Structure formats: C-alpha cells, structure tokens
Amino acid sequence: RRVHGAAEKFSQDQIKPIVREMDNKQTIYPSLLKQLFENGFMGVEIPTKYDGVGANFFSSLLVVEEIARVDPSVAILTDIQNTLINTILLRYGNEQQKSFWLPKLACDTVASFCLSESASGSDAFALKCHAKPQKDGTYLLNGTKLWISNSEQAGLFIVFANTDFSRGYKGITCFLIPRDSPGLSVGKKEDKLCIRASSTCPVHLENVQVSADQILGEVGQGYRYCIELLNEGRVGIGAQMIGLTRGVLDATIPYLKERKQFGQPIWEFQGIQHQVADAMTRLECAKLLTYNAARLRESGAPFVKESAMAKYYSSEVANHVAGKCIEWMGGVGITTDYIVEKFFRDAKIGSIYEGTSNIQLNTIAKYLNKW
Amino acid sequence: MAAAGMKIMVGCKRVIDYAVKVRVRPDKTGVVTEGVKHSMNPFDEIAVEEAVRLREKKLAGELIAVSCGPKECGETLRTALAMGFDRAIHVEINDPKVYETLSPLHVSKIFAKLVEKEKPGLVILGKQAIDDDCNQTGQMLAGLLRWPQATFTSKLSVNGDSADITREVDGGLETIKVSLPAVVTADLRLNEPRYATLPNIMKAKKKPMDKVNPTELGVDLSPRVEILKVEEPPVREAGVKVDNVDELINRLKNEACVI
Numbered sequence: 001r002r003v004h005g006a007a008e009k010f011s012q013d014q015i016k017p018i019v020r021e022m023d024n025k026q027t028i029y030p031s032l033l034k035q036l037f038e039n040g041f042m043g044v045e046i047p048t049k050y051d052g053v054g055a056n057f058f059s060s061l062l063v064v065e066e067i068a069r070v071d072p073s074v075a076i077l078t079d080i081q082n083t084l085i086n087t088i089l090l091r092y093g094n095e096q097q098k099s100f101w102l103p104k105l106a107c108d109t110v111a112s113f114c115l116s117e118s119a120s121g122s123d124a125f126a127l128k129c130h131a132k133p134q135k136d137g138t139y140l141l142n143g144t145k146l147w148i149s150n151s152e153q154a155g156l157f158i159v160f161a162n163t164d165f166s167r168g169y170k171g172i173t174c175f176l177i178p179r180d181s182p183g184l185s186v187g188k189k190e191d192k193l194c195i196r197a198s199s200t201c202p203v204h205l206e207n208v209q210v211s212a213d214q215i216l217g218e219v220g221q222g223y224r225y226c227i228e229l230l231n232e233g234r235v236g237i238g239a240q241m242i243g244l245t246r247g248v249l250d251a252t253i254p255y256l257k258e259r260k261q262f263g264q265p266i267w268e269f270q271g272i273q274h275q276v277a278d279a280m281t282r283l284e285c286a287k288l289l290t291y292n293a294a295r296l297r298e299s300g301a302p303f304v305k306e307s308a309m310a311k312y313y314s315s316e317v318a319n320h321v322a323g324k325c326i327e328w329m330g331g332v333g334i335t336t337d338y339i340v341e342k343f344f345r346d347a348k349i350g351s352i353y354e355g356t357s358n359i360q361l362n363t364i365a366k367y368l369n370k371w
Numbered sequence: 372m373a374a375a376g377m378k379i380m381v382g383c384k385r386v387i388d389y390a391v392k393v394r395v396r397p398d399k400t401g402v403v404t405e406g407v408k409h410s411m412n413p414f415d416e417i418a419v420e421e422a423v424r425l426r427e428k429k430l431a432g433e434l435i436a437v438s439c440g441p442k443e444c445g446e447t448l449r450t451a452l453a454m455g456f457d458r459a460i461h462v463e464i465n466d467p468k469v470y471e472t473l474s475p476l477h478v479s480k481i482f483a484k485l486v487e488k489e490k491p492g493l494v495i496l497g498k499q500a501i502d503d504d505c506n507q508t509g510q511m512l513a514g515l516l517r518w519p520q521a522t523f524t525s526k527l528s529v530n531g532d533s534a535d536i537t538r539e540v541d542g543g544l545e546t547i548k549v550s551l552p553a554v555v556t557a558d559l560r561l562n563e564p565r566y567a568t569l570p571n572i573m574k575a576k577k578k579p580m581d582k583v584n585p586t587e588l589g590v591d592l593s594p595r596v597e598i599l600k601v602e603e604p605p606v607r608e609a610g611v612k613v614d615n616v617d618e619l620i621n622r623l624k625n626e627a628c629v630i
Contacts, residue, residue, distance in 0.1 A: 006566065010566055053572075063569075
C-alpha cells in the first residue's frame with residue numbers, strides 16, 4: 001500500500017504538471033527521468049544487493065498503474081524497464097552480467113527491448129537481424145530493429161538476433177549491447193499519434209562486434225525467453241491501461257458534476273449515470289483480470305491465458321472509456337486545453353504493442369482447444 | 372549537550388488528506404472518516420523533514436517519530452521512518468470515543484511523559500493539525516516541560532546548545548534565540564519535505580516501532596470537551612451590489628455589523 005501511495009503522490013505532484021508539455025515536445029524530461037530513478041521506480045523488483053528496491057511483481061504493477069493514471073507515456077518507460085528488462089536480466093543473466101547491469105538499471109540507465117523489425121512484428125521470430133558467429137568466438141551483428149521504445153534514452157539495448165537461420169527460430173539469441181558499441185546507432189524518432197513523450201526509434205546495427213559474454217542466457221534460447229517475458233509484460237500493459245482508464249475518469253467526472261445543461265449538472269441525468277456506471281464496471285473487470293494474472297504469476301501458477309485476457313480486455317476498456325469520456329465532455333473534450341483527448345490517443349497503443357489484440361485472442365483460443 | 376548526538380522527537384498526526392473534500396456525517400456528530408484517504412499532517416511532514424535535514428548536517432543523532440491513535444497511525448509512522456527516521460513510538464488509542472475527544476492537552480501530556488523517558492534535545496511539532504486547526508499542542512507541551520518554545524518557525528539553525536529561529540508572525544518575521552532543549556513548531560515555509568523513495572519505504576519496514584499504552588504513561592484521557600454538533604459552513608450567498616458609498620457604509624454598519 002505504501003508503494004502505491006508513494007507512486008501516486010509522486011505522479012500527481014511531479015509528473016502531472018508537465019504531461020502536456022512532454023506530449024507536445026515528444027520527450028521525457030531528463031530531470032523527470034532522474035527523479036524516477038531516485039525514487040526507485042525503475043528498479044522495483046531488483047534485489048537490494050544490486051541497489052534495487054527489492055519489492056515484488058505486484059509492486060511494479062502498482063507503480064506502472066499510478067504513473068499511467070497521470071501519463072501513460074512515462075508509464076510505458078517504467079513498465080518496460082521493470083517487467084521486461086529487469087526481469088530478463090534477473091532470470092537469465094549470469095552473476096557478472098547481473099552485478100554489472102542491474103545496479104545501473106536501478107540507478108541511472110534506461111534500457112530498450114529490441115525485438116521487432118520492419119518485416120517482423122506479430123511474426124516476431126521471422127526476424128532477420130543476423131548475429132554471425134566469428135572464428136574467434138565473437139559475433140558480428142547486422143540488422144535494423146524498428147519501433148524500439150525508450151531508445152533515445154537507452155544506455156543498454158537487449159537485442160534479439162539469429163545466430164543460425166538454418167535452425168529457424170531456434171537460432172534466436174539474446175544479446176546485451178551497450179549504447180556506445182561501435183556500429184550501433186539510433187535513428188530518427190517516429191512522430192506518433194500516441195505515447196508521444198516516449199521515444200520510438202529504429203536501432204541500426206552495422207557490424208557490431210559482440211563477445212560471447214554478452215550473450216544473455218543460452219544461444220538459441222532467445223525465442224523462449226521472449227515468449228516468457230512478453231507474457232509477463234502483458235500484465236504490465238494491463239496495469240498501464242487500467243491506470244489510463246482511471247486517469248481519464250479522474251479528469252472527466254468532476255467536469256460532469258460542474259457542467260450544467262437544462263438547469264442541472266449533466267451528472268444528474270440518468271443516461272450519463274448509466275454510461276458511467278457501465279464504464280466503471282468494465283474498469284473493475286479489467287482490474288480483476290490484471291490483478292488475478294499477477295496473483296497467478298506470483299504464486300508460480302501458469303498464467304498465459306489470463307495475462308492475454310488481461311492485456312486484451314484492459315486495452316479494449318481503456319479505448320472504450322476514453323472515447324466515452326470525450327463524448328461526455330462534449331466540445332471541450334476534443335480541445336487540447338483538457339487532458340482527456342491525450343488519454344484517448346494514448347489508449348490506442350494498448351491494443352497494438354506487446355502483442356496485438358488479435359494475437360492475444362489467438363493465444364486465448366489455443367486454450368479453448370483443450371475444452 | 373553534544374549536538375551531534377542530540378535526539379529529536381517529532382509528532383506525526385494522522386489526518387484526513389488535504390485534498391479530500393470533507394463531508395459532515397448525517398448524524399452531525401462529526402465528519403466522515405470511514406474509507407476516506409488519510410495522510411500525515413502536512414506541517415508534521417515539514418517537522419519530519421527538518422529533523423532529517425539536521426541529522427544530515429550532523430547536528431542530530433537519533434530521530435524518533437511519535438503518533439497517538441488507532442492502529443492506522445502505524446502507517447503514518449512508517450512514512451516518517453521512510454523519510455529517514457530511526458524509530459517510532461505508537462501510543463495506541465483504540466477506543467474510538469476516546470480518540471474522537473483526544474485534544475491537544477491530552478497529547479501534550481503524553482508527549483511530556485515520553486520526553487521524560489527519551490530525553491530529546493529538541494521536539495519539533497507541526498504548528499497545527501489541518502483537521503482541528505488547534506495550534507495548541509506545541510505551546511502546551513513547552514508549558515508542561517517548562518521548556519522554551521519557538522512557534523511558527525520558518526527558519527531553524529542549531530548552534531551547540533542553542534538555536535536561532537525565525538518566526539512568522541502577524542507583523543512580519545521575528546528572529547529569536549532559544550536555549551536547548553526546546554519545543555519548536557514548524558510553519559509552512561520551513562522546508563519542502565522529500566518524497567519517501569521506494570528503497571527507503573522498504574527499509575522502513577524493518578525499523579523498530581514500539582507500542583505504548585497511554586495508561587502506562589499515567590495520562591488521563593477523559594474528555595474535557597463535549598462535541599454538541601458539527602455542521603457544514605453556511606452556503607455562500609451571492610454578493611450584493613450597492614448604488615453608492617453611503618449605502619455601502621450603512622449596510623456594513625447596520626447589516627454586516629463590521630464597522
């Protein structure tokens with residue numbers, strides 16, 4: 001509860017005032033980034049011996065949710081760092097990699113998860129990035145990753161490349177590549193509809209030389225790690241979408257109580273009340289799906305179906321509720337004077353990244369085969 | 372008294388959060404507290420911050436946070452611990468009737484007993500609580516202890532066995548010097564409290580929190596005040612325009628009775 005309180009207070013006090021500016025300028029202020037690190041929001045599950053907070057998965061979700069309630073763009077930065085980056089290192093890093101990178105990830109280094117490419121999004125394992133084994137045991141990496149979040153700020157890139165295309169996806173290997181590696185460059189930021197403050201850029205790898213000790217886990221196991229991590233990441237996106245939904249309602253409901261038409265606040269009309277009640281019920285469902293998936297994960301039980309449901313449903317709810325909020329606000333809902341339109345735009349990404357809604361439905365349907 | 376080892380005791384009251392819209396209970400006996408967000412009294416947060424800063428300047432040793440009330444006060448104390456305090460004392464008051472009529476005189480007597488036991492060199496309290504706005508506990512405590520008091524403090528510097536203090540008073544700023552030990556009450560501009568970072572919140576879980584029963588301290592908590600009625604302030608009425616100055620003076624004198 002205290003973790004939640006801290007995240008809430010920080011987000012409301014420090015992030016809220018600069019949300020619109022950061023959206024306009026398409027950037028996350030370095031001063032805010034520094035504060036995120038200082039407050040421990042970037043290393044929630046990293047053990048204290050690596051300078052992390054030493055808290056659990058649920059705590060990460062609460063942090064993401066409270067930040068998303070104010071700014072989903074900042075939330076995705078914290079979500080990726082906590083649920084994808086920190087987790088993969090904790091789980092598959094060797095001691096040397098952990099003691100080198102984890103303290104940095106907890107204290108000052110943003111990292112990016114580099115999987116997607118121009119020809120491989122949902123079909124992630126069709127990636128073409130090549131990690132050619134060299135005679136001296138090193139690898140030479142070539143390829144371009146696209147849609148990489150946080151890449152403008154990242155000091156570390158977790159790159160999935162194939163060491164042996166003849167083995168298909170079983171050649172996919174995970175590499176730890178620091179930003180200053182010769183041959184690695186970050187391309188131009190995408191100009192986006194939503195989560196504009198979060199940098200989304202191509203990452204070019206041109207003959208980047210990588211040594212064997214930069215391999216995370218085992219050669220050819222990258223695809224497995226990916227599946228596992230994105231599964232957990234899904235619950236994180238669920239939390240982000242829940243936060244977004246709460247945030248857009250926070251920004252809308254007080255207006256409904258103030259705005260008068262036909263001699264009364266529009267909140268008093270039964271039509272509005274019914275719609276809001278419906279929205280709140282959907283939000284509650286999204287919360288329960290997400291928190292339940294988290295609970296299953298924490299108890300070590302399988303949660304693939306539940307996390308797919310959580311991500312799918314939470315993003316649908318976020319989109320629906322944000323759209324409704326604009327309608328309830330009327331004309332002012334579409335002006336940039338109010339933050340509601342930003343939440344509406346930001347919600348769209350929920351059904352796209354970390355596995356599109358269609359992919360989530362595929363995953364859920366697979367479980368139905370056992371019926 | 373060696374400043375480096377000086378113990379500081381700070382009071383942390385759990386109050387309804389400042390951002391909450393307070394509602395009166397239908398039975399008009401008080402305000403709704405069930406399910407309402409509570410947090411540490413903002414002036415007490417400032418007091419906590421000041422103590423932590425003194426320790427960072429190496430002018431203080433052990434920092435002890437105290438709160439009086441039901442078990443939820445433990446949360447308030449954990450916040451103080453997360454901001455950098457070493458130890459907490461929770462004076463448990465579980466009977467809601469007793470808690471409702473708990474007043475500055477009771478609290479200052481409790482604090483006086485704790486001060487006797489802990490022997491701090493400085494006690495910092497918030498100038499007032501945002502729920503009752505009494506602005507009495509600090510002053511009463513100083514009286515009970517026969518210690519100097521510096522209230523509405525906006526600047527504090529400790530120099531050996533005395534402190535230089537700037538107070539915010541109606542006429543402006545007053546600078547005084549008090550000898551320690553003393554009671555200081557914190558005003559708004561004394562400092563800006565830090566955020567309890569997640570790592571510190573986790574560390575705070577392990578810090579010691581002692582529970583004390585007020586009867587052990589020999590303090591009588593019987594109510595000295597009876598609450599008759601609690602009601603909302605009158606609905607603000609629209610203003611009235613007057614035609615000329617004479618009418619204004621007439622109405623101010625005869626209707627509003629303010630001149």
